[in-house]
Amino acid sequence: MFAAEAAGLAELAAADAVHVPHPVCYGTCEGTSYLICEWLHCGSAAADLLSAERFGQQLAALHKHTSEQYGWSRDNTIGATLQENTRDSDWCAFWRERRLGFQLELAARNGFTGRLQSSGAQLMDNLHVLLAGHKPQASLLHGDLWGGNWAADEQGMPVIFDPAVYYGDREADLAMTELFGGFPAEFYKAYNEIWPLDVAYPVRKTLYNLYHILNHANLFGGAYIAQAEMMIGRLLAEIT
Numbered sequence: 001m002f003a004a005e006a007a008g009l010a011e012l013a014a015a016d017a018v019h020v021p022h023p024v025c026y027g028t029c030e031g032t033s034y035l036i037c038e039w040l041h042c043g044s045a046a047a048d049l050l051s052a053e054r055f056g057q058q059l060a061a062l063h064k065h066t067s068e069q070y071g072w073s074r075d076n077t078i079g080a081t082l083q084e085n086t087r088d089s090d091w092c093a094f095w096r097e098r099r100l101g102f103q104l105e106l107a108a109r110n111g112f113t114g115r116l117q118s119s120g121a122q123l124m125d126n127l128h129v130l131l132a133g134h135k136p137q138a139s140l141l142h143g144d145l146w147g148g149n150w151a152a153d154e155q156g157m158p159v160i161f162d163p164a165v166y167y168g169d170r171e172a173d174l175a176m177t178e179l180f181g182g183f184p185a186e187f188y189k190a191y192n193e194i195w196p197l198d199v200a201y202p203v204r205k206t207l208y209n210l211y212h213i214l215n216h217a218n219l220f221g222g223a224y225i226a227q228a229e230m231m232i233g234r235l236l237a238e239i240t
Contacts, residue, residue: 002026002035004076008143008165009037011072015140017062018055019159040159042151049186051152056190058158063139063170063195070094070138072166078144081106081215085166091138092131094168095207096124103214110218112225119232126239130207134200136169144212145176147183171201175208203238206231 006023013020021037028034071087071094084102088094104120142149143164150160174197177183191197210231217224 001077001080002033004074005035005163007074008076008163009161011140011165012062012142012160012163015062015065017065018058019153019157020163021159021161037161040151041154042159043154048152048156049184051156051158052184052187053190054156055150055152055158055183056187056192057194059142059145059173059187060191060194063137063141063173065140067138067140067167070166070168071098076143076164076166078164078212078215079219081218083143083164083166091134091136091169092128095131095211096127099211100124100127100214103211103218106218107214110221112217112221116217116225116229116232119229119236123232123235126236129239130203130235134169134204136171138167139170139173141166141168141170141173143173145173146180147177169204169208170195171197171204172208172211174201175205176212178205179209179212203235206234210235 003026006026009020009023012018013022021040024036024038026033026035069087069089070091072085075085076083082102084098086098088098100120101124104117104124107120108117142160143166144162145160149162150158153159174188174191177187210228213224213228213231217228
């Protein structure tokens, strides 16, 4: 997990768009794993609207770094869950197999069956309808971009950390920013001034955030199962 995180930080740093803590070293010591990164003094980014504006600009620049295929050179983790990144030239196939399919299979192994699996299977069968004609660039993504994974340093410059890096639809990163409370309006305004979002983004936002809610269901259970079922229902309503 730490080796993949260090590689992800290096991948983000190489893009030279948003600052990340430099990974110093990782390994094991007396049976304990560790990752040591550059220490950065950070404040509350959410309260700094100028930092949020800068972050919107810088994230758009990060997403301009692309690959020929979706995925990444190695698997990593999303939270404590394995995230498969086997490369694919078909975005719909990648999202079906490496993201939603993986989480639904894990949910079945965790005993979450019934409506979640039946409606999930229906969504998987019709995923091509939701993504019809959508062939996004394979952008470099943070992969787990909720409000707790960015901050601003003492100079007010944005910093991102704790990534789940891969190359995919930039909308997946933007969707995640809206999942747990959202980012400041200045962030979205700045991003859209550089690279406006497509009009169909609101529907795909639900599709992309379903991956994270399914992951939370697998990690924590509880209300996340019902939330995942509700999101699947909304997506199926878009198809019919």
